[in-house]
Amino acid sequence: MKNSNPLKFKRAVIVGVGLIGSSIARALRERGVVDRIVGVDSDPEILARARKIDVIDDGFSDLKAGVENVDLIILSTPVGALTEICTTLAECAPDGVLIVDVGSVKGVVAEAAKSLPDRIHFVPCHPVAGTEQSGPEAGFATLFENRWCILTPLERSDDAYLDAVKQASVLWTAIGAEVEIMDAAHHDLALAVTSHIPHLIAFTLVGAADDIESVAPGEVVKYSAGGFRDFTRIAASDPVMWRDVFLNNREAVLEVLGRFSEELAVMQRAIRWGDADVLFEAFSRGRSLRRAIVDAGQETDVPNFGRDQSGDTGEED
Amino acid sequence: MKNSNPLKFKRAVIVGVGLIGSSIARALRERGVVDRIVGVDSDPEILARARKIDVIDDGFSDLKAGVENVDLIILSTPVGALTEICTTLAECAPDGVLIVDVGSVKGVVAEAAKSLPDRIHFVPCHPVAGTEQSGPEAGFATLFENRWCILTPLERSDDAYLDAVKQASVLWTAIGAEVEIMDAAHHDLALAVTSHIPHLIAFTLVGAADDIESVAPGEVVKYSAGGFRDFTRIAASDPVMWRDVFLNNREAVLEVLGRFSEELAVMQRAIRWGDADVLFEAFSRGRSLRRAIVDAGQETDVPNFGRDQSGDTGEED
Structure with a gap:
């Protein structure tokens, strides 16, 4: 864990404020990586819930409004939404912005990113972490600790992009993950x-x-x-x-x-x-x-996943 | 849980002192259901380990010697061993003894039990409980609490046998299980x-x-x-x-x-x-x-089986 990392963003937007998005928001805030976090979600109820528990500072249902003046965009929607999101970002994302996603599939993300101009820098990412639960309340700041995050950089070799890949790597490391780089296939x-x-x-x-x-x-x-x-x-x-x-x-x-x-x-x-x-x-x-x-370190060693020891079974609900 | 149950055995033998056998031994002892527990196992090292941690009072590698003077026989071997065990028990098991097993398959157990005379009472049982670990050290007394134990009685309707089925039921209840009766198929x-x-x-x-x-x-x-x-x-x-x-x-x-x-x-x-x-x-x-x-009450409600909360992952080993 790095508490004194030099990475700092002024304003980040989390697109899709569910389990993963809200966990990233919590972790970034806790580690002091971002000053202000706004959320974008198609569901206004999700936005309201995320604001209520202070996962985001502000919420937008419109992606264009949400990405205004941000220097970090985190896409944490289901991967099926990424093509349309990239088309929108191609038009409205601020120059030089770092974009990361969290999709569990990466080949299709590289395809979707082809619509983006070189002035914005999308680094496809997959943090291999999660739980079976959903929604902003299910997130927690330590979700990525000791978990691997895989980066599958686009086929770009300009300095600005290579720098963005480094930034993405530091970002995940800052919230506890180990980073690995490989190709999407x-x-x-x-x-x-x-x-x-x-x-x-x-x-x-x-x-x-x-x-x-x-x-x-x-x-x-x-x-x-x-x-x-x-x-x-x-x-x-x-x-x-x-x-x-x-x-x-x-x-x-x-x-x-x-x-x-x-x-x-x-x-x-x-x-x-x-x-x-x-x-x-x-x-x-x-x-x-x-x-x-x-x-x-990817699994507990306690028999039955520790169910017996904790005594924390459903009958207590 | 019943602490004041009237069931009492003087001398029980556990045949196969592994995870399940040693858990039953511990539970029976803790609930005061049995005065003395002996173990039978083909592996002398297992017997020595089980004695060392006081799971059994005495150990025998020979089944005939082990069942002498017992009033309860618990068969906790893999089911493949039961046919041969039943053949031996038909000769040497004491009159009126209650026999239970713990096999995960019951049709084949009913077949194996056909070699037994009516003077001894085998009630096939399956406690639906366990962990991924093995050996006498892996057992624990609370393994059967809030778990189901399925009884598949043989096709016998004499009073002695019906009484044995009742006894078997009380036995499992005494160590925390819920009992269900059904046919083997x-x-x-x-x-x-x-x-x-x-x-x-x-x-x-x-x-x-x-x-x-x-x-x-x-x-x-x-x-x-x-x-x-x-x-x-x-x-x-x-x-x-x-x-x-x-x-x-x-x-x-x-x-x-x-x-x-x-x-x-x-x-x-x-x-x-x-x-x-x-x-x-x-x-x-x-x-x-x-x-x-x-x-x-058959599963924990904590996300990721509670792996994240406990922090009890492998890296601590």
């Missing part, structure tokens, strides 16, 4: 593996369970501690955000889904034929990978 | 949905991620906070236990896996064709089911 494949396919599978399993008529819905709930409940956390994520991810990362998602389906077919066959060795070998791989994730 | 289908298929998918996803050469293993670890890490918890479960589950619940698992695969094919097609409405509708189902599970 590699990002989209890597995140298909570590994020998009896990979400798709979780959504699908929850849907399939819902459909099994012979097992009453009450039983899925009752016996969810057998493993099912683990899937429901990410299956409770924002449906609009995830719809946009899958609409915009089709190729990589279908590729990884193909590999998963192959592996699942191998498992299915092993179960059908009672092949104990194949099952045992496959089931033995999980522990070492989980250990590596825990050792990398 | 229904159990095996319900748990295929809520436990077996989630585990199979988690194991498979972890295996598939391992295989994607174009994404370095380091990246799977780094960006696991995007969703993948949620799957690694149950994928870190005991491989022997889970091999036995899939070898012994083939029919129900293949049935539910078929439904899951159909649903996944629908999602795959929607992604390929860019069908936004199908994706949005499917992704919108997760929140209500998770809410129901939280409300039922």
